[in-house]
Amino acid sequence: MAKDGNGAAEFTFRTKGLTKVYGSGPAAVHALRGVDLDIPKGDMVVLLGPSGSGKSTLLNIVGGLDRATEGEAWFQDQNLTEMSDRELTLYRRDHVGFVFQFYNLMPSLTARENVELVTEIADDPMDPDEALRLVGLGERMDHFPAQMSGGEQQRVAIARAIAKNPTVLFCDEPTGALDSTTGRAVLRVLRDVNDKLGATVMIVTHAAATAGMAHRVINFADGAIRSVTTNDTRLDPDEIKW
């Protein structure tokens, strides 16, 4: 956690005037309207806001999945907005872990193989089995996605995301398709990843209760940041009201 804000290296992300416009003319939709933001290294950040407020758009841009219309986004000392497709791919491969609402696992690969999919191409990965044990799936490594519950599938997705030892973990509505018990289990895993691996974790959600476990909570509305709050004390996932 970076307490001072002076060194650029202390920040995982920094954006300046980040703007995203879909379409053009009168039909244009301003998903982001000039967002300025600093995300310190090792933070757990929750982005809150109603649908269409721009939180997912921000996540997609700093995650290297989408491009900004205007403004700049920096990952450490690399300017994401100037990267080619190939460089963005390498950025995602080397630094970024993703967890999505619908898990996006390969149905034709077992849990272990889904994780190996990533460790085979990563620079400095952890052992796939270890990643799966971290999310509590040590016993179900050879099961296919079709043989798992939604929560288990999501934990495989998290294992896959963390197995490369990512610098940053992006989670878009990670508990959106889960019931409260499995949802809490998933959040605990995310918190563990943040604590134990020191990865910066960014979670997009509209479940406001999740915000209690974050270092930093960013509220979005109409494509702009409405407020940024920091939690002095973080809630344990079990204390979160669903």
Place this chain on the structure above:
Amino acid sequence: MMRALDRKLLRDLWRIKGQAGAIAAVVAVGVLLQVMMSGMVASLDETRQTYYDRSRLAQIFAPVTRAPEHVLHRLSAIEGVGAVEGRITGGALLDMEGQDLPVRAQAVSLPQIGAPKLNDVHLSAGRLLAPGRTDEVLLLKSFADAHEIPLGAQLSATMNGARRTFTVVGIAQSPEFLVAVAPGELVPDVTRFAVLWMNEDAMAAAFDMKGAFNEALLSLERGAELEPVLAAADRELAQFGGLGAYGLKDHMSNRFISDEIDGLRSTSAAVPPIFMGVAAFLLYIVVTRLVQAEREQIGLIKAFGYTDLEVSVHYFKLVVLIALLGALMGCVLGIWAGRSMVGVYQANFHFPFLVFRVDPAAFVSGVTVSVLSASAGGIFVLRRVFTLTPAVAMRPPAPADFSRSGALNVRLKRWLDQPSRMVLRRVIRSPGRIAGSVIGISVGMALSAAMITLLSGFDESLDLTFGVIDRSDMQVSFYQPMSGKTVFELQQLPGVIEVEPTRAVSAVLRNGLYTYRGGITGLAEGARLNRAVDKDVQAIDLPEQGVVLAKSLADLLQIKSGEMLTVEVLEGRRPVLTLPVASIAETLMGAPAFMRIETLNRALREPDRVSGAYLRVDANALPQIFDKVKGMPMVAGVSRQTDAREAMQKMMDEGAGAMRFVMVGIAAIITFGIVYNAARISYGEQSRDLASLRVIGFSNSETAFVLLGELALVVLMAIPLGIGLGYALGFLVAAGFSTELYQIPAGFRPVAHGQAAAAVVVASLVSGWLVKRDIQKVDLVETLKTRE
């Protein structure tokens, strides 16, 4: 006001426009082929018939040595005979300026006044012969065109030993010379055979036929039977040296045309259904997958309260719309292609006009087959989808279950990375789907291979005929059978290396009900220049007794080696011989029957006669040899082997043979259509997984591997199967293209299969590239938001 479902239909169609286009294209080529070929058959048939009718073409030709004119009355008295016309025909040699080889011609008489009752000519330039003029001729248009002989040109011709000069006053066409084949030759050649029409008096003077004729033409009354009239005509003409009356179907030119049209007809019956079958199969596969992909939407529509029937009709419309679009495109293109192909035929056959007719049945069957096969695919899948309750369809789908394909886990773990495993598991999990693609691609490849086999079959046919069977450099034929000494005269010419005598007699070959009007070719014992070969391409030693039949002839007569063949000789004493069939020879052109020349002469009781000779000569001495041979009074014609080969090649390239190029093109389109669809569908099914791979850091190429790996596997499996299928299909197609004039051999040709396989690989690469482009363009964010 358009219903919402119909608007959805149009938008869906637009969304899948690439795939729909590929399906429509395959349907279109199937229908195109059907419409084009049946249109050609109908058009050529109709044109021929119209031309024959307008020119009052005779139905019976009765050549005779010399019959007085009053015999014509007796002929017209035969029951069933309509009109009768007597005429004089004779051979001539034209001396063409700038040509070392004399050109063979047939001179035909025209009545002094008025048009002939039968076999009228069609004047395309100039005027008819002036009455009483003996120095005017009408010249056959195809020959005049080939040599650019203008009206008013002077022609120098040797007739019956006398040299004369004529003025060309008209250019004419006739249905009896649609295909110009010199008597005794196999291959039509417009440059090497001319027809001259002359006044009756001039012909009578030239051939010593005053008050007589040497060919009677007869037409039949409506409903009269041919055979009794032929027999009666033969009886009437016997005492004047009748050479055997024959019907139009045995007339050389008509035989060529009929052969061509029949060949086309059998091809059009055999080949388009194969293409339509492939198109139907492809349509079925694609529609199956298309409807499967719509599973969720179908659930949704049902949840709104639409009935199963309404949903079925909705998807049925989509499928039928695609099939109909393709079929209509095929019809339009088919008419256009048919018109241009008929134009090619017209140039080849020299019809003075052309009737283009489209066979409506082809439209109906083409459209029906496409729509039916498309709907069959749709209905099959819809039935499965309907068993789903709307709720199931709207819940997030469970991931496809791959647990049963886990067995490879243990064994292959060490060897395979995860992307390879994804490819293999997909293949193992749904063998039916993979089999569909494999079969589709292999059928496409088989079509190409069969068509390429056909191409090389044509070449093989030429090589066997002109390289193995006939190895002479030139062939000389005489006006009438000559003494064997003539061969020595030829042998004496400087530059002549080898001479082989031959004796050709025309005959009707009969085996029970099967008859063939052809001839017997007598060859020297141990012949080297023109010989009979067996199916292993080894020379057959002609036996002391008996006859060797070409395989095509044996098939035609339904006769086997060892059985007895009846031969009704149509020359000289006209003996009827009964000869054993000694063996069957492999020939790819014509339907010859071979005998030893001595045996043939003995049977004819005309010892030591030759009707022509095969020569092997020193190429440098050719011009001198031609010059000498031209001057020999008994020589009716000289032909060079290379000319015959060229003429044959030309005929194959221009006639039905031209079709093979069209077919190769169509086979290529179908192959591409299948491969592209396979790639496209596989992409559609996996697009979400592929986008996920991109998201977690796989590059475009690494992601494409997962998709294209499957395609590569499918192609690898399809190629051996395609070779097998193509081999079998080759025989079918070759049989369809074979005619009485030439047979196309089928067999295993590695080159054909190699080229077809290469075409499949190229199609895969292009399809792969096209689909890979889509992976690059895919909106990662959008794909992750959608459930499936």
